[in-house]
Amino acid sequence: MDASALLDCVTTSSCLVTQTTSGLIVGMLLFLVAAGLTLIFGVLKIVNFAHGTFYMLGAYLAYTVFQITGSYWLGVLGGGLGMALFGVLFERFLIRRVYGANVLMQLLICYAVVLICDDLVKIVWGPDFRAMGMPPEFQVPPLFILGGVVPPFYLVLIAVSLLIGGGLGLTLGLTKIGKIVRAAAHNPDMVSALGINTTLLYSLVFAAGGALAGLAGGLAAPVRSLTPGMGFSILIESFIVTVIGGMGSIGGALIAAVVLGLIRSFGTIGFPQFTEGLMYIAMIIILVSKPSGLFGKEIV
Amino acid sequence: MRANQAALLNRRTVLAASAGSLAMPFIARAQANPLKIGIQSIFSGPIALLGTSSRGGFQPEIDRINATGGLLGRQIQPVYRDSKGQPQEAARVARELVNTDGCELLLDAEASSGAFAVQEVVRDLGVLCIHCAAETSSLTADPKLRAPTAFRSARQGVHDAIVGGVHSAKVAEAKKLTKWATCSPDYAFGRDTTAQFLEFLKHFAPNVETVSQSWPKLGQPDFTEVITKILQARPQALYSALYAGDLSAFINQGNVYAMFGAMEVFVPAMGDLPVLTGVKNLPAGIQSACRYLPAFPDTAANEAWYEAYRKANNNDYPTNWSWECATGIRLMEAAVKKAGSTDGKGVAAALEGLTIDSVFSTTGKVTMRAEDHTLIDYxxxxxxxxxxxxxxxAIEPGDWGQIAELETEWKKKNGYV
Amino acid sequence: MASGMVRTRIWRDILAGCLLVAVLAIVPALIPARAFQDFVIRCSSMALFATSLNLLVGYTGLSSFGHGMFFGLGTYSFALLMQRTGVALPVAFLLTLLITAVTAVAVGAICIRLRLIYFAFVTLAMQMLLHSVVISWVGLTGGDQGLMGGIPRRSVLGVDLGLQYNLYVFSAVVLVAGLLLMRHIVNTAFGTSLRMIRDNEVRAAFLGIVVWRVKLTVFVLSAVFASVGGMVMSLFVSGAYPELINWPISGDAIFAIVMGGIGSFLGPAVGTMILLLLNDVVTRQTEYYGLALGLIILAFALGLRRGVLDFITERLGGRPAGGIS
Structure with a gap:
């Protein structure tokens, strides 16, 4: 614990600005992944343990599209769309068969998919790590704001993630389809009884969840290393975010992800040794005191 | 697809040999009593490259030995196994290779944690084993952990720390670098090598002070908060023991913050071809150890080995592990020939102090040091x-006389002698 | 059930157990494959662990994602006691059971307040917390390198467990004893209250069952059996490694249960055998065992939609003894 270093940091503008943006970028990308996880859980009550794999495949797809077209944004789009399709197939051919089965059976299916995809990635892209590299349009020196260092690329990423998150929130909150999704989360039988095609709805939810994870993978590809099995650590962090924010709550996931990012960026200065342990303790405290999470509806 | 390549290569050599000499009875006999060598490594997950590039180092040597009549007149039959990087699997695989598959010798290309587990099995079974990838010094330096029939053909962490310390101290003196930061993976290997590096750096450049230390997790996807923390400390120099995919991500993310222009950077694991070629926008001027490069030592023989490796391995680049594995099997070959058997004790006796010709050495020779079973002069x-x-x-070779001297001091300090 | 019948069943189980041990003890004389012995040792360890988890999952309806923490705690406590103190193996064995039980009371008291997926997540978080403590407490646990240097004094009543055959028979005995005890537990009145809680917690409470006390008791019991599995593993690998306390180890037990059958007492043991066999056979055949294993698991899961033993039981017209419908 280094309280004085932490105090020094929060009282100087340069450190405050730099660490805040760095916390935000980590948090926003995590939010995209966690949002899909929490959406799927909220509507279908399925814990998608293969969600980290969605993120990994999205990153690899974006990498390949970028290599072919040379366009970063096409790459990101490719990752998102590809994973939306993958999500639909995954729901249709695998998860749909175990609705209502034991949660552990669902876990087993997801585990099998993780195993298969990790090996497929190894076969298609090789066992070695891959790096997309920074697209030329972002190879610019960092900005200096109030003495803090802020890379323009990260500002763009934060903005894009916010746009995607905002779009998702607006869709769920204002549109008809959003209302149906929320209603289905609340009472699926009633929605079905009202003559709404829940089969299509569930496909749609998995498509959205897959797209979010794929977009996150694509957005992060220029600065992160692509390896088979890279989804695992993301999955664990997404679980933490989902649980703290409240399983099924998109807004909760946003706040929890940003908080987690900030804890990491300031924690690395104040208490570098035990940031990870702290996350788990926070997760336990929240589960025990308010199982539905900080922003979820009271379920238990 | 590459899984079958080893088998394919084998078949091709056997076919070529039989077509060439028409010595079918000999081959039939050789095949009837093959010499099985167990080879275990990590072929899956984020560091599957360890396995594939280790096999890339072993297989051409095995093919060469088999094409020239085998070892002790017997064809070598490698048995490759994946431990997935889990120590308990590594232990099981090692036992099974010996007990079930009938392997008479072991080549272990596990990462350090797996190698320690294999070491215990080797101690139990008394089989000869060469660790070809584990660099953690204590594996052979600590007499409590050393096993009578286990050897190491990989580089040893403390050797790198000494050479790195000497070199970095020179740069530090010349460029007046006194404020240093470190950023290394948060596990035993990362912590040990960083501590050893700082120890030797401060030994030669006493003015150096450490202003900031960061310990990101192994395989952590994002290093941003670590990078900004380093920038906050405004060091003049940075040391990092990150490697492979983590190192690549660290460099890409550091580039976003223009970190490499702001300080002198020392990264021992940079000088490996997959990293050098894999990192896009490689910054100039990073100080790095040479892990494996065709230009060091700058000899025709080394260049030829490099070309042959790429030809035999799908045009992949050899890694540091590739040369360590090639060296391991060459040492094993020489020792088995010398001992005239594959018996653990006999081969161990032959290996102790054994010197062989090697393209991976500036003197053209490497030696298996008798006292602690580890490779020197590479x-x-x-x-x-x-x-x-x-x-x-501008690669500056380390001085093995100096290395040995400082290594002994280090061993004394740690109570290893 | 008449007490006479119960007694007959107990004796029948004990007889079957003794027969199994006797058969296993002779096998090496007929088939000298040492890999078979290794397989039985690993299988004993993991089967005990998986069956103990099924006390929670199948019999009480508590899906724990963090049961591996007690397996790992068993390996670490046992290995540490053997390495750091001079106690004999049986003493270290009993002390480890005690340490696990005390820890399980503390952890269980927090976790059993939650239900369903929340219980799963809080147990997972507990395991991850314990894992990060093991990783950061380098002085005690050796951190990520684990406890190296082997386990000294590996003997029980003069039998040297350093010899493979002895360890093999020992783990078979431990497995059979553990299974018999657990079988006895689920067949007592206590076992009945477990199933009542699983089927309807509210009704169980209404009928006078103190739900939290029963849940806590079974949580501690299952933890203790898991740690026995951990100790066998510790003897097999001559130490303890952080992988043995990490999350995927919990996954292994869960998959064994699901593959073998949640509703059958021997389901988890059968599932363990299937998974270990698959692992050993497939990793020999191909480097892409993840692909192969994944496809096999999918075929199993989607084809049967339940564990192997449950499937067989249902086909034979019986009703599985436990299980979540």
Whole structure:
């Protein structure tokens, strides 16, 4: 614990600005992944343990599209769309068969998919790590704001993630389809009884969840290393975010992800040794005191 | 697809040999009593490259030995196994290779944690084993952990720390670098090598002070908060023991913050071809150790080995592990020939103090040191990166006399002698 | 059930157990494959662990994702006691059971307040917390390198467990004893209250069952059996490694249960055998065992939609003894 270093940091503008943006970028990308996880859980009550794999495949797809077209944004789009399709197939051919089965059976299916995809990635892209590299349009020196260092690329990423998150929130909150999704989360039988095609709805939810994870993978590809099995650590962090924010709550996931990012960026200065342990303790405290999470509806 | 390549190569050599000499009875006999060598490594997950590039080092040597009549007149039959990087699997695989598959010798290309588990099995079974990838010094340096029939053909962490310390101290003196930061993976290997590096750096450059230390997790996807923390500390120099995918991500993310222009950077694991070629926008001027490069030692023989490796391995680049594995099997070959058997004790006696010709050495020879069963005299040196091939220039070789001297001191301090 | 019948069943189980041990003890004389012995040792360890988890999952309806923490705690406590103190193996064995039980009371008291997926997540978080403590407490646990240097004094009543055959028979005995005890537990009145809680917690409470006390008791019991599995593993690998306390180890037990059958007492043991066999056979055949294993698991899961033993039981017209419908 280094309280004085932490105090020094929060009282100087340069450190405050730099660490805040760095916390935000980590948090926003995590939010995209966690949002899909929490959406799927909220509507279908399925814990998608293969969600980290969605993120990994999205990153690899974006990498390949970028290599072919040379366009970063096409790459990101490719990752998102590809994973939306993958999500639909995954729901249709695998998860749909175990609705209502034991949660552990669902876990087993997801585990099998993780195993298969990790090996497929190894076969298609090789066992070695891959790096997309920074697209030329972002190879610019960092900005200096109030003495803090802020890379323009990260500002763009934060903005894009916010746009995607905002779009998702607006869709769920204002549109008809959003209302149906929320209603289905609340009472699926009633929605079905009202003559709404829940089969299509569930496909749609998995498509959205897959797209979010794929977009996150694509957005992060220029600065992160692509390896088979890279989804695992993301999955664990997404679980933490989902649980703290409240399983099924998109807004909760946003706040929890940003908080987690900030804890990491300031924690690395104040208490570098035990940031990870702290996350788990926070997760336990929240589960025990308010199982539905900080922003979820009271379920238990 | 590459899984079958080893088998394919084998078949091709056997076919070529039989077509060439028409010595079918000999081959039939050789095949009837093959010499099985167990080879275990990590072929899956984020560091599957360890396995594939280790096999790339072993297989051409095995093919060469088999094409020239085998070892002790017997064809070598390698049995490759994946431990997935889990120590308990590594232990099981090692036992099974010996007990079930009938392997008479072991080549272990596990990462350090797996190698320690294999070491216990080797101690139990008394089979000869060469660790070809584990660099953690204590595996052979600590007499409590050393096993009578286990050897190491990989570089040893403390050797790198000494050469790195000497080289970095020189640069530090010349450029007046006194404020240092470190950023290394948060596990035993990362912590040990960082501590050893700082120890030797401060030994030669007493003015150096450490202003900031960061310990990101192994395989952590994002290093941003670590990078900004380093920038806050405004060091003049940075040391990092990150490697492979983590190192690549660290460099890409550091580039976003223009970190590499702001300080002198020392990264021992940079000088490996997959990293040098895999990192896009490689910054110039990073100080790095040479892990494996065709240009160090700058000899025709080394260049030829490099070309042959790429030809035999799908045009992949050899890694540091590839040369360590090639060296391991060559040492094993020489020792088995010398001992005239594959018996653990006999081969161990032959291996102790054994010197062989090697292209991976600036003197043309490497030696298996008798007292602690570890490799010495291999090519070791530091250079500076440039964005294009050959990627690392001005490589300054380490001095093995000095290494041995400082290593002994270090061993005394740790109670190993 | 008449007490006479119960007694007959107990004796029948004990007889079957003794027969199994006797058969296993002779096998090496007929088939000298040492890999078979290794397989039985690993299988004993993991089967005990998986069956103990099924006390929670199948019999009480508590899906724990963090049961591996007690398996790992068993390996670490046992290995540490053997390495750091001079106690004999049986003493270290009993002390480890005690340490696990005390820890399980503390952890269980927090976790059993939650239900369903929340219980799963809080147990997972507990395991991850314990894992990060093991990783950061380098002085005690050796951190990520684990406890190296082997386990000294590996003997029980003069039998040297350093010899493979002895360890093999020992783990078979431990497995059979553990299974018999657990079988007895689920067949007592206590076992009945477990199933009542699983089927309807509210009704169980209404009928006078103190739900939290029963849940806590079974949580501690299952933890203790898991740690026995951990100790066998510790003897097999001559130490303790952080992988043995990490999350995927919990996954292994869960998959064994699901593959073998949640509703059958021997389901988890059968599932363990299937998974270990698959692992050993497939990793020999191909480097892409993840692909192969994944496809096999999918075929199993989607084809049967339940564990192997449950499937067989249902086909034979019986009703599985436990299980979540």
């Amino acid at each position: 090519a070791i040196g530091w250079g500076t990166t440039i964005p294009k091939a050959p990627f690392l220039t």
